[in-house]
Amino acid sequence: MASGKTLEIRTSPHILSGYSVDTIMFNVVLALLPVAGFCVFAFGLAGLLTLSVAVVSCVVTEDLICRATSKPSTVGDWSVTITGLLYGLTLPPGLPLWMTAVGGVICVALGKTLFGGLGYNTFNPALVGRAVLQAAFPVAMTSWIPGFAAGRFSSLPLSTLTLPFTSPEYDAITSATPLALWKFSREATATSDLAMGFISGSAGETSSVFILIGGLYLIARNMMNWRIPAAIFASVFVFSGALYLVDPTRYASPIFMLFSGGLMLGATFMATDMVSSPMTSRGCYLYGALIGVVTIVIRTWGGLPEGVMYAILLGNAFAPHLDRWTRPTIYGAKGKEAAT
Amino acid sequence: MSQSELATAPAPAAPSIWHMYRAMVGVGVFCGLLIVSVFQVTLPIIERNKAEALQEAIFEVLPNATKSTTYRLTEAGGFELVEGEDDAGRLVYAGYDDAEQLVGLAVEAEGMGYQDVIALIYGYSFTEQAIVGIQVLESKETPGLGDKIETDADFLENFKSLDVSVGEDGSALANSVVPVKHGEKTQPWEVDGITGATISSVAIANLLDRSAQYWVPRIRNNLADFQGQE
Amino acid sequence: MASSKSGTDEFIKGLWNENPVFVQVLGMCPVLAVSNTAMNALAMGLATAFVLVMSNIVVSSLRNFIPKQVRIATYILIIATFVTVVDYVIQAVSLDLYKALGAFISLIVVNCLILGRAEAFASKNTVARSTMDGLGMGIGFAFALFCLGAVREILGNGALFGAQLFHDSFEKWVVMILPSGGFFTLAAWLLLFNWLKQRKAKKEETAALALQKEVA
DSSP states (O other): OOTTOOOOOOOSOOSOOSOOHHHHHHHHHHHHHHHHHHHHHHHHHHHHHHHHHHHHHHHHHHHHHHHHTTOOOOGGGSHHHHHHHHHHHTSOTTSOHHHHHHHHHHHHHHHTGGGTSTTTOSSOHHHHHHHHHHHHOTTGGGOBOOTTOTTTTTOOOTTTTOOTTBOOOOOSOOBOOHHHHHHHHOOOOOHHHHHHTOSOOSTTTSOHHHHHHHHHHHHHTTOSOTHHHHHHHHHHHHHHHHHHHHOTTTSOOHHHHHHSTTHHHIIIIITTOTTTSOSSHHHHHHHHHHHHHHHHHHHHHSSSSOOHHHHHHHHHHHHHHHHHHTOOOOTTOOHHHHHO | OHHHHHHHOSSOOOOOHHHHHHHHHHHHHHHHHHHHHHHHHHHHHHHHHHHHHHHHHHHHHSTTOOEEEEEEEOTTSOEEEOOTTOOOSOEEEEEEOTTSOEEEEEEEEEEEOSSSEEEEEEEEETTTTEEEEEEEEEOOOOTTTTTHHHHOHHHHHGGGSEEOOBOTTSSSBSSOOEEEOTTOOOSTTEEEOOTTOHHHHHHHHHHHHHHHHHHHHHHHHTHHHHHTTO | OOTTSOHHHHHHHHHTTTOTTTTSOOOHHHHHHSOSSHHHHHHHHHHHHHHHHHHHHHHHHTTTTSOGGGHHHHHHHHHHHHHHHHHHHHHHHOHHHHHHHGGGTGGGGGOHHHHHHHHHTGGGSOHHHHHHHHHHHHHHHHHHHHHHHHHHHHHHHSEETTEEOSOTTBOOOHHHHSHHHHHHHHHHHHHHHHHHHHHHHHHHHHHHHHHHHHHO
């Protein structure tokens, strides 16, 4: 008998195939890297620091909370890294770093671990952190620095290194996002600039092309539900297209709506978060349509120029209900039986 | 105590209608008396507080006024002096200086802001044909952003002298009060907006325009109503 | 009723062990709505405490006079009376405070804490004990509101009772003044209270175990 070989006795399943949580999450990080890379290229040191502080604050918070509650650390499954990256990508790149850190703690503590950790959070943690920051520091969260500034790799915007708990001072040059330009002065931005990201905005929302590349990679590897972004893009296009046909001077064109603001990033990487989106296919279509319509409603009639974040959070809240309403009939069951 | 009573007596005898009646009426009378007496004591103080607050607001928006009287818009379109504490109808407040000369009128106005209705009082000067001061009475605008309408120095500068002169036919303003983007004010009837509080500052400009369009022509056509009382 | 409890016990329980906000989680509407500054919170807390004490006194002194069938209607009548009184008094004292508290003064009527104490305690206990209970619960309520109001005002305005605490450059956390800040602050306080309670329970448990071992 060959000694040294142990006989493993385990319960099923015995054959493992497909992806584990870790692999999927790691691939999402890979898909986000081009977006992050473009962010650093466009905003220089400020973008790099914002992203790093966002990721570090999220990861450290998760680790500390795991220790405090005497649970094994879940940092290794990459999900908190994604949260941190996504959260960093939604922030204005000139945001004071102390606010970035505060938001990172809120993301993980309030958005994720309070609900029970990965798999239990109702809302996308990255967006929870951003929503709280938006409400807490509305001025700082809407002060954008221009991209591709000359000295972006050698100097930082004034506001970035603000002392903790003090108000930031802003550089003389801040710039408005395309959506704000449209909302408050009816100025449209060229589509090519929007697609390539030669505009100002949140750290990661500027380059639609890189976001789509990341999204397509994940779809190709079957790691993302393509129905959700497809439904969001379709509903945004149809709804804003209908409005545009009614009155092109009052409503922005559907192409502009698709490529501006955080819609690309939100639809591709945040609405598709596996935990907080519906599971059934029909549910996914409804969920995407809801997010798309709410986004356009907020952008068109709301007080804010951008509404993707609130639309996705609202969609998250609806996800469990959508699952219940669209539950497939159990094979062989009839009528009411199936519903119980 | 009462729990053991409940346990031993399976069904406590229902009290007669008279008992219930007595309890309700008794308590009702006691409560009524209490409210009426407190009301009697506090009413004069409350009225005085309200009058003082209004008075302060009027003097705030009419810088030279030291005395004020209240007028009501009559159905005929003129104005009549309001006697005593009667506050029904649509009121304006005339302000007079030390020499008993009419300085201007204070008018209340309200309109929808970003969060909720904004109510304010503004002063209208006859000699300048302009709004010479505003004070926000009620606003729930976002702290830090929308509430700049009460604190932003550049914005309040607009209302030191905002042109609301009447057009030639005397039925409307010569120029509507219009909001413009911050730093683009060129005409005396334009309101220089606040960056970051666009909606709230536009709301103020629009509600002033609506109110001035209504009141200023009426006031100018009935100027004599305010002069003859002294 | 445990008649062995002294009046002081009735007073103390409302402050801590049975605190209406942090333990019983009652009357959340005013707690969340008017705790945006310490001043508003304290005024609201004291107004509620006054109504609570007065209604407890009246209800317990009339407890043998009011038949069971009409008790709720009568209690509400009594409570509403004192709320109206408070409403007038606050208007007379300060119009600014009245404006800040707004509709929430009238809404003290529907604060379940007050009807709850009238029904659960005052209608079964002597006037003296009911007064102590009302005082304890009322002050406990005011204390909890103040805790929320202070945190929200310090973070949201950088001030306490209107006095600036920090340098001008302090960045205000606007969210704390907004309604959602009320929820965050309440959650944080509840977390702290539950953690303290659990720790105490654990200590008592281990102490009891140790005692058992010693006896054995």
